[in-house]
Each structure stands twice: as structure tokens, then as C-alpha cells.
Amino acid sequence: MKLAKFYKNSQVFKIALSIAIAVVCYIASVFYTQMRNLDSSVNLIANATETQLELEKVLSIISIYETNLRSYIITKDESYLENRFLRRGEIETNLKRINVLVANNPARVKDVKRLNELIDYRFTLFRETLLLAKSKSPNIEALKAKLQQSNNFTELMKNYVYKTINAEGDKVKIHNDNHQFELQDSIISAFLLVILSLLILLLSFNKMNVDINELKRANDELQFLNHSFNNAEKIAGFGHWKINLETNTYSFSDNFFRLLGMEPQSFVPSLENISKYLHPDDIDYVTQMHLESLQSYKPTSLMYRFVLPNGDLRYVMSAGSFTRNGKGQMVKTGVNYDMTEQHKRTIELEENNKELISINEELESFNNIVSHDLQEPLRKIQMFISRIESTEMDSISEKGRLYFNKIRISANRMQTLLIDLVNYSRTIKGDKVFEDTNLTELVHHIIEDLSSDIDDKKAKIDLGNLPTVKVISFQMEQLFINLISNSLKYSQEDIAPEISIFSKKIDQNEVFDNEIITDEDYYKIVVKDNGIGFKQEYAEKVFVLFQRLETGAKYSGTGLGLAICKRIVDNHNGFIKVVSEPNIGSTFSIFLPKKA
Amino acid sequence: MISHKDSMRILIADDDEDDRTFFSDAMMELKMNNKLTLFNDGKELMDYLANPDVILPHLLFLDLNMPRKSGFECLKEIRADLRFKDVSIAIYSTSSSEKDIEETFIEGANIYINKPNDFTELKKVVKEVLNINWQFHSSGLNKETFFFSI
Amino acid sequence: MKLYIKYDGIVACRVILQEQLERLDIKHKLLDLGEIEISDSVSDESFAELQTELNRYSIFIVDNEKSQLIQKIKDTIVEMIYQNDKLPTITISQYLAEKLNFSYGYLTNIFSEHTYSSIENFIIIQKIERAKKLIIEDQLTLTEVSYKLNYSSVAYLSSQFKKVTGLTPSAFKRIVDKRRNLSNLKK
Incomplete structure (x- = not known):
């Protein structure tokens, strides 16, 4: 892993490469000097060999000469002497060649000089011998002596020449040994050079290959991204643009053109060309904001309209910001987003909203009518009833009293209905201020407020510990008032009502809104009674507006109480459930979210 | 000290004739030796109070919904006049909305009565209001924090 | 602006009483719990004046x-x-x-x-x-x-x-x- 990373690091690679090149250069220079040395050795050897050859030639010429001379002395045939001057000339040329060969060897030059003298003296001896042999009366003794001297001298000269040749041979041998050595070194150097070069070549090739592959992959990815980006632009309905501030060139994406109802890249991107599509009312403000931003480099966020060639209007949100490109040039880039649909929807929503507000206002005035104007006359009816009851009842007939009582009951029922209606409408509209409320205290107050009803029914109320919850407290009050009043109202005839209010752990399989809910997210508060109850099949129905299960005169309900309860719990994003059994009682469970 | 034998001067402004009758009947039946003056609306009441020589009442009942001048307007005007700083103001209204209760208290009312729908209840309420008001007058309690809602 | 004050009604009352009694030269001793001991006899005029002065502060002389x-x-x-x-x-x-x-x-x-x-x-x-x-x-x-x-x-x-x-x-x-x-x- 580490190595691979190391390998991929081009900096490291560069350093390695330069070191390798330096090594190659060094080896190459060593190789070069070795080759030079080799070359000079070869020259030297050739030189020495040639010198040897020339020297031997000289010797052989002298031998031939001597043989010819002897032959003449024996035969007296003049023809043996014919070539004697030519022989002397040959030796001269040989010596000249040797001189050239040994020119840069002072010791050898001296040797050659000595050889020259020896040769000269030998030829003197030849001449003297020839003179003796040609004389008419040859002194045999003298000739014999001269021949002997010549012979001896030749032997001496031969020895000398062979000594020189040997010396030259030794030199060649030494050179040859050196040459062998150098040759081996050179071969190793050359081998190393080739191997190293090959290695560098391979490494470079591999590195290049890897780099190219990477580049190719990056390029592919970029192309893919570009493609997806273009697609995304098309699907999401936005186009992007770019302005190079340095070169003052504009570029627009393909979808930018499409948003204008144009073919991609169908005109040259420029401020002037794009202005043609701006709504006349927007041109000044957009151009001004844009040009200002080019000075201040502050991001822009503009909303304006394009007029398409076919006359359509398009609402566009254009957001731009500044950045520097790879070359360090300041560039403004941005996105144009087609808001036309949203704009239409917003307008629609606004209109709906206006309508809703007016409906709400009507509802509120209706609510006022119910809560005030209707209650006024009713309150007076009740007032007069109470006055008659306290002072005039004695003077009315039995039947009259009965009717009168019915009037009172009806009036009271109407009042309850009006109050419930007001309460119900208050749960729809009205201030929804959520505040932390201690439900134990809240229910405690309610129990106090209801104390006269509770005492009348001889009811036993058991209040457990309830949590503190963020709620709309007046609505919560209403909720518990309704539930407790219900329990009091729908109690069994001969059994004193027992109502308990407590918080409870949530069952494991409690479901709300298709989700299993737990104690972590919800409070569960239970209001349980031992009243008349109802069949479980009505458990949903009881919460519906104006749905009453008991219609007898004994139970004076309005059909609003539990609907109000449901509404209130809905307002708190909670839910309410009931489990009931006739003649056993009802258990209402209220679930309130812990996070409001 | 004030003895309860001293009569308490009480004013009431209500445009509803029946309500005025109920109120004065209740007061009478309580036999509490108070001096009650009735006004048909807020304007009439304010005209009466505008007289600088007026003998200040101890307690003033105001209906909220009145033509010409609402109880709320009367309340504001009276509380803006330092002459009436010792006068207790009771709002006497059919509205039982918390909003109305709080707003009138904030504007300077001391008592808020939700008009009962039973005459016996009315007598009880009036009696209680007179009592608590008397306590505040006679026991040196802080008027600034005198609120009573029934 | 409006000032909010804290006061002790009993102390205030004692100061008022003391000031008024001293003003009318009535020798006295303030006892606890709303009682004043008068050492000398007081003229009817002084008594009436004291009564009216004190009434201004809703302080009443109780005889019963x-x-x-x-x-x-x-x-x-x-x-x-x-x-x-x-x-x-x-x-x-x-x-x-x-x-x-x-x-x-x-x-x-x-x-x-x-x-x-x-x-x-x-x-x-x-x-x-x-x-x-x-x-x-x-x-x-x-x-x-x-x-x-x-x-x-x-x-x-x-x-x-x-x-x-x-x-x-x-x-x-x-x-x-x-x-x-x-x-x-x-x-």
C-alpha cells in the first residue's frame, strides 16, 4: 500500500528518475574512458606487431643479402649481386617505417638509431668482403677472416634485433593483458548501462501508463458528471452561467438556452444578448445589480422574468457568486432557476389564503354571534325563569309548573350547547400558545372547579402524578373538564362514580400514524371511570361531532364534548383512544408528544 | 374605621334595561344600605362624572357592550383621570373570554363579573363583590394589585 | 414615569399619628395595636381637629x-x-x-x-x-x-x-x- 502510494507520488518519481539519469551518465562516462583506453591499447599492440614485422623483414633482407654474397663468392656468378642496391633501399624504407612506428617511444628511437648504425657497419663489412672476393688474387685467409667477422656480426645484429623484438613482444603482452582487463570492465559497464536504462524505461513507461489511465478515468468521470449535470439541469429546470471577469467572456449552459425557449448555444453568450430576453420592467434593475456585483464581488440573488420568443413569461431566480478559476482569474458563476410553476402556485396559495382568511373572519363573527348575541336573550330567559321560580311558583298550577320546569331544562340545554359550540370553535381558531404546564396542578384545579358536581354525585376522584407538558393550557383544561364531566354525567345509577386520572406506561404495540410509539416520544394519560360505558364498536363514533350515543332526557349531552376533546388532542399532535364496556366503564387514553 | 353601616356609593352603566333592573333588585334584596345610581350607557355615565363637584363613588359597574361609549372606553378614560384613582371599577359583562378579562384588568379594572344567568347567583356575586371591595377600602389593601374575577 | 413603592402601613400610620399629635401639643404614648394613651385632658376643639386631620389619612378614632x-x-x-x-x-x-x-x-x-x-x-x-x-x-x-x-x-x-x-x-x-x-x- 505504502509502496504503491510512494510510486504514485510523481515528486518521488522525478527524484528517482534524475538520480537514475545521473547514474547512467556516470556509467556512460566511465564506459567512454574505458573505450578510449581500449582503443589506444589496440593501437599500441598493432604498432608493436608491425614494428616486430618490420624488424624481422630487415633481418631477412640482410640474410638474403648475405646468402647472395656467399653464393657469388662460391660461383663468381655476377647475377647474385644484381639486386644488392635494391636490398639496401628496401632496408631504408623498412627503417623509415620503423622510425614512424616508434616515433613516440624515445627508447625505441635510440634502439632504431643503434640498429641503423649496425646495419651500416654490416654493409661496410659486405663491401669489404666483396672487394676481397673480387680481387684478382684473393687472399683466402683474409676472406675467410672477413667472412667469419661478417658472420659474427650478423649473429650479433640478429641478437640485437631479436632482443628488440622480444622487448616489443613483452610490451605487447602487457598491453594485451591490460586490454583483456579493460575489455571485461567495459562489458560489465555496458551491461549495467543497458540494464539500468531498461529499468528506467520500464519504470517510466509504467508510470506513464498509470498516469494516463488515471487521467483517462478522471476524464471519463468528468464526462459522466458533465452528462449527469446536463441531465439534472434539464430535469430540475435550471441553467448555469459563467462570466470570466478578466476576459469578460460569458458562457451559458445548454439548459440555460432551453429555459429561454432557444436551442442550446444558439447565440453568443453576452450581457447584451441575454438582455433581449429580459422583461422590459426588469432590465434596468437586473443589469444594475449585476454590474454592481462585478465591482463589489458580492453574491447576487435576483428574481426576474424572461420573455420567451413565443411570448411566454418565465419567472427566474438567479443566484450568482464569485470564485477564482484554475488560472487565478476572477469568475462569477451562477444558476438560473425556473420558478414559474412555484410562482403560479404561490399566487394560487395566496388567493386561497385570502379566501381562507375571509372565511375565518366570517367564522369568527359567527362565533361572536353564537357566544354573545345568542347568549344574551337566553341568559335573560334564564334570569326571568329563576326570578319566577323563587317568587311566583306558588301561584302557578301544577301543569304550569311542569311546563315551566321543561322550559328551564330546555333553556339550560341550549346554554350548554352554545357554550360547547363556542368552545369547539375556540379549539379551531384562537391563540395557540404552548407553555409548560403541570397537568397535575391543572387537573387539581378542575376538580376543585367541579367540586359541587362531584359532591352531588358523591363521586370519588383519584388523581395520580401527571407530567409537566408543553400544551395550550386552556385547551387542556377544556379537555379534562369534558372528560371528567362526561364520567360524572354518564355514571351508573346506583354506583358512586369512581374516576381515576393517572399517567401510564405506553403498551408495546401502541400504534399511531402507522408508527409504533413509545414512552420515549409520548406521554400517556388515562381517565378511567366505572360509568355506564358503551359498546366498543362505537369507540370511533363517540369522537365525531354531534354523535350522541345516549339520547334519553337523563343524559343531557350536546354531542360536542368528545369532539372537542379529539380536536384539542389533535391540536397538540397527539391522539385519544377509548376502551369501553357497557356497565363496566370507559377508559380514555390521551397520548401527547413529548416534543411539541 | 369605616363601619359597614356607612353607605357605599355605587354606580352602574348598562344599556340593557332588564339587566339594570336585575341589578338594582339584587342590591335591594341584599338590604345592604348602599346608594345605587343607574346610567343607560357609557356616555351618560361619563357626562355625570365630568362634573368636578361630583361626589366620588366607591364602586363603579361597567357593562362592556354599550352603544355610544363602550365600557372599555369608559374604563380607559376614568383610569386616565387621577380624580378617580380610589374608585374601584367592576366590569359587568356577558363575555367570559380570558382575553376580555385580562385586557380590562390591564387597563385598570379591579373586578370582572361574568353576568350570571340565575338571579340567586347574581345576588351572591354582588354580595361577594361588595364585600371584597369593602375589604380593600377598609383594610388598607393595595389597590394596585386588587383583582377579583368571578 | 411611574414609581413603584413598598411601604409599611403600620410604620406610616405611626409617623402620621405622632406628627399630628405633636402638632396639637397633645402629650401621648403610642401603644401597640392601634392604641394611644393620652396623659392630659384634651380640649374639644383640639380633639375635633385631630379627628378631621386623621380622617384625611383614613385614620379614625374609634370610641366603641x-x-x-x-x-x-x-x-x-x-x-x-x-x-x-x-x-x-x-x-x-x-x-x-x-x-x-x-x-x-x-x-x-x-x-x-x-x-x-x-x-x-x-x-x-x-x-x-x-x-x-x-x-x-x-x-x-x-x-x-x-x-x-x-x-x-x-x-x-x-x-x-x-x-x-x-x-x-x-x-x-x-x-x-x-x-x-x-x-x-x-x-
């Missing part, structure tokens, strides 16, 4: 002994509720009987006869009055108030508060705060 006793009951209750930082745990009825040397039954009878309310009612009103002060002026929490005034629980205090004022303590505080803001705005 029963009225005096009622005043004493009230003063004792007020003193008990206000003087101590924390109410004594002794019951008020016991405290009254010991302090005034009358049986509690006698005291309640007299009190109810001559005022519109009972001693218990008066005590409740006074306690709630103190509670109001503690909430508004001292910014105490309900828990602190209920401890100081010997309520068995916060719930009990707030339900009694609701009974006397018709408001919950928090609504009460909200109203007072808003009222003060409003009058500050007007200034």
Missing part, C-alpha cells in the same frame, strides 16, 4: 370598645402575617386568643357581627395580599411563597389565590406586569 377589639383583631392578624419573615406554625386562632385574652369563639362572633366577613376570610385575604406582594415585589416563586406563608402545598396556595382573586397566580403576575408596562408607555 367592640370596634376597638375588631381593630385589634385585624391588627394582630396583619402584624402576624407581615412582621415575620416566615409565618409561625402556631394556628392563628390560638395566636389571637393568647394575644387578646379572649376566647376565639367570642372573637369570631364579634368580628362577623361588625364586618362583612369572618376572621378566617379576613386571614385568607390578608395572606393572599401578602402573597401578591411577595410575587410582585420580591419576585418569589410560588414554592417560596407557599413555604413562607405556611401553605401545605403550592397547589393549595394557588387554589386559594384563585378563590380570592379569580385569577391564577401566573395570570395575576402577567396582568400586573402588563399593566405596569402599559402605564410606563403612557408616561
